[in-house]
Amino acid sequence: MKKACIFILGVFVLACGRQNKELPYLGPHDVSAAGDTVYHRIPDFSFVNQDGDTLTQQDVKGKVYVADFFFSTCPTICPLMKTQMLRIYERYKDNDSLMILSHSINPRYDTPEVLKQYREKLGVHSTQWQFLTGTQTDVYKLAQNSYLTSALEDSSAVDEGGFIHSGAFVLIDKDRHIRAIYDGTKEKEVDKLMADIDRLLPVR
Amino acid sequence: MTGFCLYAESCKSDQQIRHEQYVIAGKNLYESHCANCHGKNGEGLRNLYPSLDRSARLKDTEYLTCLIRNGTTDKDINMPGNKDLYAIDIAQIITYLNERWGEKKMTETEEVARVGC
Numbered sequence: 376m377k378k379a380c381i382f383i384l385g386v387f388v389l390a391c392g393r394q395n396k397e398l399p400y401l402g403p404h405d406v407s408a409a410g411d412t413v414y415h416r417i418p419d420f421s422f423v424n425q426d427g428d429t430l431t432q433q434d435v436k437g438k439v440y441v442a443d444f445f446f447s448t449c450p451t452i453c454p455l456m457k458t459q460m461l462r463i464y465e466r467y468k469d470n471d472s473l474m475i476l477s478h479s480i481n482p483r484y485d486t487p488e489v490l491k492q493y494r495e496k497l498g499v500h501s502t503q504w505q506f507l508t509g510t511q512t513d514v515y516k517l518a519q520n521s522y523l524t525s526a527l528e529d530s531s532a533v534d535e536g537g538f539i540h541s542g543a544f545v546l547i548d549k550d551r552h553i554r555a556i557y558d559g560t561k562e563k564e565v566d567k568l569m570a571d572i573d574r575l576l577p578v579r
Numbered sequence: 580m581t582g583f584c585l586y587a588e589s590c591k592s593d594q595q596i597r598h599e600q601y602v603i604a605g606k607n608l609y610e611s612h613c614a615n616c617h618g619k620n621g622e623g624l625r626n627l628y629p630s631l632d633r634s635a636r637l638k639d640t641e642y643l644t645c646l647i648r649n650g651t652t653d654k655d656i657n658m659p660g661n662k663d664l665y666a667i668d669i670a671q672i673i674t675y676l677n678e679r680w681g682e683k684k685m686t687e688t689e690e691v692a693r694v695g696c
Contacts (some may be wrong), residue, residue: 450659454616454624461625492655496626536659 398546398554398571402523417521417551422478422507422514425490430476430505432551439575440474441568442545443559444518444526446481447493451535452542455560457497460544462565463572464504472549472576475504478517480526480540482508523553544568548575598674598685605675608668612661621680637681643673645696666692 402415417432424430441463445453460475467473479485485493490506508514511528518526518540526540544559546568555571557564610619616628623630636642647669650660664672666688673686 448657448659451615454628457627458624493627498625 398548398574401553401556414552415523417547417553420513420517420521422509423487424508425487425494425506427487430507434505435474435476435547435551437549438472438474439549439572440476440547441572442476442478442522442547443543444478444480444514444522444524444540446479446536446538446540447485447489448481449536449538452560456542456544459559459562459565460504461497461499462562463569464499464501466569467572468501468503470576470579471503473503473572477504477506478514478526479506479508480511480514480518480528480538482511482514524556546571546575594685601671601674601685602678604668605671605673605678608664608672609675612664613672616658621676631676632680634680637673637677638684640673640686640690641694641696643676644669644691644694647672649696 400414404415405413407413419432421429421431441460443456443460445456447453460477464475479490485508487508490508494504494506515526518524522543522545524541524543524545526538528537529535529539530537532539542558542560544557544565545553546555546557548554554575555568557568559565617623617631618628621631631637646658647661648664649662650658652658661669670686670688670691673691677684677686
């Protein structure tokens, strides 16, 4: 009986501990010459935003941000993703420690002007939410290698609008480490994402 | 009482029964072909995708048939078409749209089939 009690207590402590545990660092880890763990980090990037301005890693310096991949004419999961991303946008609208970067995976069609119009129709005005376009190779490489998610052109994917991409929302901390990946089409996942954003943001 | 209900049920006209079938089939088609953008409850998404609720266009079978079948790129709108849908599918969708957001009038397959576009 005593053993059982200790066991139950142990499980309880473990369960509590897990809740307060910090978010993991995702992606491949390296070890530096000094023997320290080096976490996967989003490399430097450069894209053009909806206003035709260049946006780089400097613009997210010291900020927590959420990244996703979409295209403006996507009839399948993008509307669901944008509905959920709007919840995040509305909740953190006045907190400039948080940014959102939405990358178009169809840059041939999604020019800055198209993205600007898309953004306006969504009712997004704050600079916190940026819509980005660039070369197709750059954005696919970024999705696959940097953000560990997928984006591909596939002309056989007629119902998907000719592209295949995941509905992932990737959470990046202020040091450009990936801390979590969520399904951006699901309300419950995005609830969890927002709770995790709160854990990463500096206390105000 | 049960007998009465059964009796009342069996008194539904063929027309009524078909109307109900169209609404149910139309709901499934709406949810797989339209709801991602226009929303499960027809609410749309801000100014990006229009709300369907009480849309004046719901009465216009010809307009809806062509829009659902071919989509549009008019006036900055970018709605994809649904070439794989048959006239009966489109009629069921239009019937469902009117059941939920319009005047509950049934659209017959023949009406859709007559539309040339």
